[in-house]
Amino acid sequence: MSDVVKRSLRAGLRWTSLRLRLVVVFALVALTAAVSASGIAYWLNREAVLTRTQDSALGDFRQEMQGRAASLPLHPTRDDLQNAAVQMANSSPGYSVLLVDERDTGKPIVGNSDLDTFTLDNVPAALQKAVNKQQRVEAGNKYEYHLFWQRTSIRGTPYLVGGTKIIGGGPTGYMLKSLDQERQDLNSLAWSLGIATGLALIGSALLAQAAATTVLRPVQRLGDAARKLGEGKLDTRLTVSGTDELADLSRTFNRTASALEKRVADMSARDEASRRFVADMSHELRTPLTALTAVTEVLEDEADSLDPMIAPAVRLVVSETRRLNDLVENLMEVTRFDAGTARLVLDTVDVADQVTACIDARAWLDAVDLDAERGMMVRLDPRRLDVILANLIGNALKHGGSPVRVAVRTEGDELVIEVRDHGPGIPEDVLPHVFDRFYKASASRPRSEGSGLGLSIAMENAHIHGGDITAANSPDGDGAVFVLRLPRDAEQLTRSAGGHGAGDRDEEDDAT
Amino acid sequence: MTSVPFLLLIEDDDAIRTALELSLSRQGHRVATAATGEDGLKLLREQRPDLIVLDVMLPGIDGFEVCRRIRRTDQLPIILLTARSDDIDVVVGLESGADDYVVKPVQGRVLDARIRAVLRRGERESTDSASFGNVVIDRSAMTVTKNGEDLQLTPTELRLLLELSRRPGQALSRQQLLRLVWEHDYLGDSRLVDACVQRLRAKVEDVPSSPTLIRTVRGVGYRLDSPQ
Numbered sequence: 001m002s003d004v005v006k007r008s009l010r011a012g013l014r015w016t017s018l019r020l021r022l023v024v025v026f027a028l029v030a031l032t033a034a035v036s037a038s039g040i041a042y043w044l045n046r047e048a049v050l051t052r053t054q055d056s057a058l059g060d061f062r063q064e065m066q067g068r069a070a071s072l073p074l075h076p077t078r079d080d081l082q083n084a085a086v087q088m089a090n091s092s093p094g095y096s097v098l099l100v101d102e103r104d105t106g107k108p109i110v111g112n113s114d115l116d117t118f119t120l121d122n123v124p125a126a127l128q129k130a131v132n133k134q135q136r137v138e139a140g141n142k143y144e145y146h147l148f149w150q151r152t153s154i155r156g157t158p159y160l161v162g163g164t165k166i167i168g169g170g171p172t173g174y175m176l177k178s179l180d181q182e183r184q185d186l187n188s189l190a191w192s193l194g195i196a197t198g199l200a201l202i203g204s205a206l207l208a209q210a211a212a213t214t215v216l217r218p219v220q221r222l223g224d225a226a227r228k229l230g231e232g233k234l235d236t237r238l239t240v241s242g243t244d245e246l247a248d249l250s251r252t253f254n255r256t257a258s259a260l261e262k263r264v265a266d267m268s269a270r271d272e273a274s275r276r277f278v279a280d281m282s283h284e285l286r287t288p289l290t291a292l293t294a295v296t297e298v299l300e301d302e303a304d305s306l307d308p309m310i311a312p313a314v315r316l317v318v319s320e321t322r323r324l325n326d327l328v329e330n331l332m333e334v335t336r337f338d339a340g341t342a343r344l345v346l347d348t349v350d351v352a353d354q355v356t357a358c359i360d361a362r363a364w365l366d367a368v369d370l371d372a373e374r375g376m377m378v379r380l381d382p383r384r385l386d387v388i389l390a391n392l393i394g395n396a397l398k399h400g401g402s403p404v405r406v407a408v409r410t411e412g413d414e415l416v417i418e419v420r421d422h423g424p425g426i427p428e429d430v431l432p433h434v435f436d437r438f439y440k441a442s443a444s445r446p447r448s449e450g451s452g453l454g455l456s457i458a459m460e461n462a463h464i465h466g467g468d469i470t471a472a473n474s475p476d477g478d479g480a481v482f483v484l485r486l487p488r489d490a491e492q493l494t495r496s497a498g499g500h501g502a503g504d505r506d507e508e509d510d511a512t
Numbered sequence: 513m514t515s516v517p518f519l520l521l522i523e524d525d526d527a528i529r530t531a532l533e534l535s536l537s538r539q540g541h542r543v544a545t546a547a548t549g550e551d552g553l554k555l556l557r558e559q560r561p562d563l564i565v566l567d568v569m570l571p572g573i574d575g576f577e578v579c580r581r582i583r584r585t586d587q588l589p590i591i592l593l594t595a596r597s598d599d600i601d602v603v604v605g606l607e608s609g610a611d612d613y614v615v616k617p618v619q620g621r622v623l624d625a626r627i628r629a630v631l632r633r634g635e636r637e638s639t640d641s642a643s644f645g646n647v648v649i650d651r652s653a654m655t656v657t658k659n660g661e662d663l664q665l666t667p668t669e670l671r672l673l674l675e676l677s678r679r680p681g682q683a684l685s686r687q688q689l690l691r692l693v694w695e696h697d698y699l700g701d702s703r704l705v706d707a708c709v710q711r712l713r714a715k716v717e718d719v720p721s722s723p724t725l726i727r728t729v730r731g732v733g734y735r736l737d738s739p740q
Contacts, residue, residue, distance in 0.1 A: 286595055290617035291527035294535040297620045301538075325617055347686050347702035348731050379731070382687065383701065 023208040030204030038193035064088040081111025089113030101171035131163040218246040234261040279335040330453040367402035384461040391458040396421035425473040520561035522552035535620030549578040583609035587666040589630040606707030611668040629695035633671035676736035685733040
């Protein structure tokens, strides 16, 4: 149960990560697009705004310079300059003006419109130099002086500083225009663009979510279907809608699933056919065997009185008929297990009695040391316990020789029967295969006395009880130990497995 | 009962029929044979055998049906010869009224032992009688009456009732009953007991589905009680 939860959680995380990846990619694309668009828009706007402001301010300044500053006397007084500067500044508000002239050579005088904000210190030296530099008049340059401008920042506020000199002697004029308004406009533009970028990001994330959902839901359906297919529900199919890649994938899935289903059906049909063949064959063998078996005793009884030449042949027929009998019997047992038709017939029995009966019935009492206390009541199938014990003890006697020790005890809810021989033990490489069908311990010993199915049948009989058999070598190197473990009550197993606790059909009647 | 048991063997396969006839004859039985269920039923009416050995797989009416038809009128012992030890076969066979079953291929000695065990069940061994409620078991006449009416019990059912009645109030395990009634050694099929108990209940209990006489003791087996 927790496995399922864990798996779905892991799947959830995986989905989330794919979703996350989609969202991140979408967001990155949106961010790149929005940022570059906003950047370009901002830059163009900034240039346009600044250029317009600049052009109008500088154009105005140029006219003022021509109109007012040029009309000043050649050696104006400081007041003249001052007045001219104030007038120039007032004529079109928005910038301050600074006029510089020389009363006499080497005696500069300055007039400014606004002493608080604009002095010559505010004019960058490079600009002053450029303004005051007399240009050579050539073909491409008709004037000695030009209007120069520069953007500067005074105490954190951006300003436009322009300056020029009247040609033919006159004051040098500077203007200072605050660009604060433009900066505010541009800032608010930047904010707007930022918000728009943010909105674009959010929008792209939402879109990515939606896209992820439309992609992931079919993927999840596909995943669920694949899981079901893996769990053996081979008839799992997807409903295909649309013509996109996912629909293609679904169609491929469906084709694969039906191919798989067909192949599995083919294989199980073939398997079933071969199993039925073995079952039918052993069944068919039974009829002649029954006739043979019924008369072998007649032959056996008469063997002693037969011709000494014929007696061995008769004995051989008798013994080989028995062998064939055992083989067919075991084969039938195996096919019942394979076909799943083997059922438990449970009864409450005294284990010690059962083990004794098993040993007694096969005349093994002299060869087996039994360590079992009477009174251990266990619920199991006595016939199957007999089969297990007969195979384990028979095997021990065959390979280990007598005495074989059989110890019966209970451990908690388990019945433990230990069969120990004193033979050479089982080679380590053979140990994992002792319960395999027809496994022969050595290739040089192709004909074993048993059918080659005994231990495998014993194991199947233990399994059907919900038990197990383990084979090991005794730690002291003295022989092999087979340990059979069965639940003391096999009833729960058959109940939960929906089997028939046939021996207990009417136990519900009363319990008085 | 004659000293030489007279058996009817119903088996369709020639080889098996011949071989079993040979083997059983050597064990000291008188054997009549039939190849089909219909012939077998006819022979049964004509010759009155002591016991029937009945193959399950028969052409025409199968062994189960033969068994059911015999049980309608006769209580003589029937041993089923089944080719499969598949559980469903055994259960159906026992429910249709067979006393015991052997799985093919069977050794002559084993079949002989089963036959003799079944035949012994009808033998008288005591002369007293006992009553449990309205059911009276007369051990000298080997009859059981309920409210004065004779009950038709097979030897196996009768023996089971006798064994239970010998130890009233004491629970007997299925394996004990298998040993006492069927003479199987511990490894018997407990379904034989269950099926026989069902049939016995159907005959002696007032309401077979809620038995008051033959009680089930959970985890142990069965017990015969005097109804309160």
